[in-house]
Amino acid sequence: xxxxxxxxxxxxxxxxxxxxxxKVVGFLDFTGAWDASLAFVMIGAIAVxxxxxxxxxxxxxxxFDLRFHVPTRKDLDPRLLAGAxxxxxxxxxxGFCPGPALVSLVSGGSxxxxxxxxxxxxMLLQQFVDQMKVRGESHAGGGGSHTQPVTK
Amino acid sequence: MHNFTPVPALLGGILIGLSASxxxxxxxxxxxxxxxxxxxxxxxxxxxxxxxxxxxxxxxAGIGLRVLYPAAFAVGSVAPLGAVVAAGLLVGFGTRLxxxxxxxxxxxxxxxxxxxxxxxxxxxxxTGAAAVFVSRxxxxxxxxx
Numbered sequence: 001x002x003x004x005x006x007x008x009x010x011x012x013x014x015x016x017x018x019x020x021x022x023k024v025v026g027f028l029d030f031t032g033a034w035d036a037s038l039a040f041v042m043i044g045a046i047a048v049x050x051x052x053x054x055x056x057x058x059x060x061x062x063x064f065d066l067r068f069h070v071p072t073r074k075d076l077d078p079r080l081l082a083g084a085x086x087x088x089x090x091x092x093x094x095g096f097c098p099g100p101a102l103v104s105l106v107s108g109g110s111x112x113x114x115x116x117x118x119x120x121x122x123m124l125l126q127q128f129v130d131q132m133k134v135r136g137e138s139h140a141g142g143g144g145s146h147t148q149p150v151t152k
Numbered sequence: 153m154h155n156f157t158p159v160p161a162l163l164g165g166i167l168i169g170l171s172a173s174x175x176x177x178x179x180x181x182x183x184x185x186x187x188x189x190x191x192x193x194x195x196x197x198x199x200x201x202x203x204x205x206x207x208x209x210x211x212x213a214g215i216g217l218r219v220l221y222p223a224a225f226a227v228g229s230v231a232p233l234g235a236v237v238a239a240g241l242l243v244g245f246g247t248r249l250x251x252x253x254x255x256x257x258x259x260x261x262x263x264x265x266x267x268x269x270x271x272x273x274x275x276x277x278x279t280g281a282a283a284v285f286v287s288r289x290x291x292x293x294x295x296x297x
Contacts, residue, residue: 006209014224016164044165052173062180083250088276092283094239111229122244
């Protein structure tokens, strides 16, 4: 079922135009020749999922698990916004977000391969920074503290 | 807007929405690509199997599209290779720091009316637009082949 979901997701991305970096750049190019097409991807996906989400969450549990794993946090923190800001810059610059980049990987273009390799590197780097932070906090004896400012 | 393609975009969006619903219904998980992929890179992650199957599905979809609908993929790149690598690093680092990308925040999060996801989506669209403005209209970065 997870594979079917991934398959459906990938086909959706390919059909929608999300795998074309020029389309993504056109969508984000508000001051140039703006191409609004990709807004319809979000409209379609959210319309379907917002409805289905409510129907599915009426169930006690998903089919193959004892409970739903859905984030419940509501507060905004600098980490969330800084992460989203950095991601946006990369998205606009390269024209790829993670899903379309993975779907395009088999198309074999050297740019896509370089992008995905760098993306994995970025993910590992972020994990490494997190681990260093945890280690630094435990060394400083500041257990349970989460007031450390996010460094840029 | 000579490249305006709302119908395939809407159709693809509907498929993405159905896919996210299927993953929630079957495994109770959020279809956030960066989270599913990033979790595999961490040794503490225990739920590896659904992640691997989901990503396998994405790659197989890529192969299928390559054969049946090659127009889904671009030849060349929108930016020089150095910029593409920098973009990849930013996307990897940023999505893990901010716990999500276009799928997890933009589709799944907004569908749940999550204020965090809404704020994240507004933020990455804004900085994405800013990056396009600077790279297209200030630096005039062209594509490589």
